Amino acid sequence: MILKVSGEALSGEGGKPVSRSSVRRLASEIKAAADTGAEIGIVVGAGNIIRGSSTAPGGAARVSADYMGMVATIVNGLALESALEELGQKTTVMSAIPCGRAAEQYDHRLADAHLAARKIVIFVAGTGNPFFSTDTAAALRAAELGADALLKATKVDGVYDSDPVENPNATRFDELTYRDIVERELGVMDLTAVTLARERELPIVVFALAEPGNIARAVQGDVIGTRVKGGK
Secondary structure, three states: OEEEEOHHHHOOHHHOOOOHHHHHHHHHHHHHHHOOOOOOEEEEOOOOOOOHHHHOOOHHHHHHHHHHHHHHHHHHHHHHHHHHHHOOOOEEEEEOOOOHHHOEEOOHHHHHHHHHOOOEEEEEOOOOOOOOOHHHHHHHHHHHHOOOOEEEEEOOOOEEOOOOOOOOOOOEEOEEOHHHHHHOOOOOOOHHHHHHHHHHOOOEEEEEOOOOOHHHHHHOOOOOOEEEOOOO
């Protein structure tokens, strides 16, 4: 399984971009999921530190901003690795861009070997290229490694027809097709990620991260959140 978590999941009160208590709580949830025997890879975002796409609108400035975002994901990945290892979970960080001794250079064969050895692998630096989101990185890693599903942990308990925070009458979907996501412009993931998932027939499960035990439920295939599949 590939689990996509946002950078905000690591932030805390008082504007802390990386909160020890938040990181430990997330690590505990991931460890419980790993204890089920599932092979888990994690793609982490960096919205708690910087959002490259919103820092600069385009051109060379956008490229630099996106690289800043990639570096920020490395910070988050190392924080999560440390918390998981404190819990006794073997973990490694693999980066799409070279970063010396801080993390291993990503290679899909080596990543597959780590997963087979029951290590959790944290994938950082997105795809290693500007103009691509960490959602796309998650879909790409899932495709490369033959993952059974792409799990996206979010602030809400699935996909809605409108923002449930702003619209209390928003309707949640139990199941959707890839085509539904595109035609209804639901914004679950960017179109590049959805297109890649559709081409590989990779199921996407969108669920609430805040609910204790949800990551373990998701990796075991329990019915939670919204499942996206089929309907090319």
